[in-house]
Amino acid sequence: MKQNKALYLSAALYILWGVLCMIVSKEINYIVLFKWAVFIPLFTIAGSLMNKNVIYFSLIAIGMVQSMIVIMQQIGVFASHNPFFPIIGFMGNPGIMGGFQAIAMTACIVYLKKRQTVILTSICIVFIAYSIIASGSRAALIAAVFGSILLYRKPISTFFNIHKWSIAAVTIICIVGAACLYFYRPGSANARLLIWRVSSDIIQDNLIFGIGPGQFRSTYMLYQASYFARNPLSEYSLVADNAAYPYNEFIRIAVEQGIIGLSIFLSLVYFAIRRSSDSDALAPLGALLLFSCFSYPIDKPAMAMLFPILLGTCASNYKKTSDKSLLITSSTILLFSIVCVSFFWTNTEKDIKDMRKAYNRKGAESLAHKLPHIYTDIRFNSLYFNLVQKYEEMQDTVLFCFALPSCENWCDIGNFYYRTGNMELAEKYFRQATDMIPTRLLPKYYLWKLLNEQNREDEAVKMAKIIMEQPIKVENTTTLRIRQEVKTSL
Numbered sequence: 050m051k052q053n054k055a056l057y058l059s060a061a062l063y064i065l066w067g068v069l070c071m072i073v074s075k076e077i078n079y080i081v082l083f084k085w086a087v088f089i090p091l092f093t094i095a096g097s098l099m100n101k102n103v104i105y106f107s108l109i110a111i112g113m114v115q116s117m118i119v120i121m122q123q124i125g126v127f128a129s130h131n132p133f134f135p136i137i138g139f140m141g142n143p144g145i146m147g148g149f150q151a152i153a154m155t156a157c158i159v160y161l162k163k164r165q166t167v168i169l170t171s172i173c174i175v176f177i178a179y180s181i182i183a184s185g186s187r188a189a190l191i192a193a194v195f196g197s198i199l200l201y202r203k204p205i206s207t208f209f210n211i212h213k214w215s216i217a218a219v220t221i222i223c224i225v226g227a228a229c230l231y232f233y234r235p236g237s238a239n240a241r242l243l244i245w246r247v248s249s250d251i252i253q254d255n256l257i258f259g260i261g262p263g264q265f266r267s268t269y270m271l272y273q274a275s276y277f278a279r280n281p282l283s284e285y286s287l288v289a290d291n292a293a294y295p296y297n298e299f300i301r302i303a304v305e306q307g308i309i310g311l312s313i314f315l316s317l318v319y320f321a322i323r324r325s326s327d328s329d330a331l332a333p334l335g336a337l338l339l340f341s342c343f344s345y346p347i348d349k350p351a352m353a354m355l356f357p358i359l360l361g362t363c364a365s366n367y368k369k370t371s372d373k374s375l376l377i378t379s380s381t382i383l384l385f386s387i388v389c390v391s392f393f394w395t396n397t398e399k400d401i402k403d404m405r406k407a408y409n410r411k412g413a414e415s416l417a418h419k420l421p422h423i424y425t426d427i428r429f430n431s432l433y434f435n436l437v438q439k440y441e442e443m444q445d446t447v448l449f450c451f452a453l454p455s456c457e458n459w460c461d462i463g464n465f466y467y468r469t470g471n472m473e474l475a476e477k478y479f480r481q482a483t484d485m486i487p488t489r490l491l492p493k494y495y496l497w498k499l500l501n502e503q504n505r506e507d508e509a510v511k512m513a514k515i516i517m518e519q520p521i522k523v524e525n526t527t528t529l530r531i532r533q534e535v536k537t538s539l
Contacts, residue, residue, distance in 0.1 A: 074261025095361030112153025147184030196336030
């Protein structure tokens with residue numbers, strides 16, 4: 050099929066600009082490169098489909114499988130591999146799972162709208178809707194509603210034209226709904242506002258090329274520390290924590306690829322929507338884009354592959370059915386998806402197991418060559434750091450080069466310098482760790498000990514008072530021990 054030249058040009062420019070930003074940053078992220086490598090093939094395959102029902106049916110089928118897994122995880126048949134969440138589907142995270150289900154929901158409503166297999170489709174809607182609610186994701190819920198509205202935007206528009214008063218009613222409902230969603234988990238909402246605020250500082254400092262694709266994790270926490278150093282009384286200090294994602298893919302693109310990268314990406318979306326001759330195809334894409342405003346779907350391989358597929362489906366003008374084309378394209382997409390997901394999932398899980406085994410046995414040096422390639426995965430961060438500390442010969446060459454900035458890791462590095470007698474660097478890392486998450490007592494405690502050892506009494510007393518007066522988010526034996534020790538020194 051002859052595709053829109055502007056659409057293909059925007060896709061090519063986006064990838065080329067990303068590569069240029071990566072070169073400028075001098076940091077190569079191979080996972081990002083892989084996602085870009087599959088972008089054009091997936092977009093082309095989806096745009097060449099003679100029957101878009103292939104995509105809709107695939108989304109519904111995957112959504113139903115995931116709904117069954119969610120139910121089985123709830124009743125204890127399947128165990129979650131995430132220690133923090135009992136319900137994750139097969140996406141590894143309840144929020145991302147909910148986002149995928151929201152997109153699957155729009156595919157169900159497409160079928161329902163066409164009056165195809167109404168009873169079966171209705172059953173699918175019930176199960177998928179249940180999994181969205183079980184995910185606890187507000188972003189997923191909003192995305193599902195938004196996608197559904199896009200499918201019925203013409204009759205809704207007609208209704209509003211006839212009943213003018215309904216616009217005010219809907220506006221009030223939206224405001225009340227937004228307030229309810231905010232107060233459902235205000236801490237989470239404020240934490241995201243903090244991340245977006247700090248991300249704006251990164252954008253200002255790296256306006257053209259950004260910090261480089263895939264470099265958000267290695268940069269953000271340093272900027273958060275700088276923000277709280279400038280604003281010690283900020284209301285956001287109570288919700289601050291280690292952050293690995295911006296919770297907004299548009300902000301991520303602006304941070305990592307600059308304003309030009311974001312502009313090219315928006316033009317890509319614009320040309321796809323403008324070319325679309327099928328209003329139904331806009332709904333899944335719209336749901337994904339709205340979900341991307343409040344989450345990080347592009348970080349997950351399955352969701353990252355979904356964007357070019359939905360983009361191609363939206364841009365396709367084919368309406369005829371071809372059995373041969375259906376068979377070939379569906380088989381290709383399914384096979385490619387299985388290979389991609391299996392590649393990331395299998396390798397990641399295997400590396401986690403190897404790292405954990407290595408940490409508890411001799412001969413772990415044999416895994417040292419793996420460390421630079423996997424350190425960027427947030428799940429490896431603490432384990433990686435603890436492992437390499439066991440080998441003195443690795444500390445200068447590996448430890449400090451590959452440790453991701455976090456409050457805990459900066460405390461560990463500070464303690465290393467403290468033990469080796471480099472008090473200047475130890476203080477630097479302790480202070481940065483203190484600023485990263487102002488509510489954490491442990492970095493303040495380490496800094497207090499350092500000040501005491503250097504006989505800087507005035508500074509030590511000041512830090513002791515801060516430790517004693519600071520509100521504690523979670524009281525445990527560590528915080529009680531710290532306060533008791535500090536109290537006895539006053």
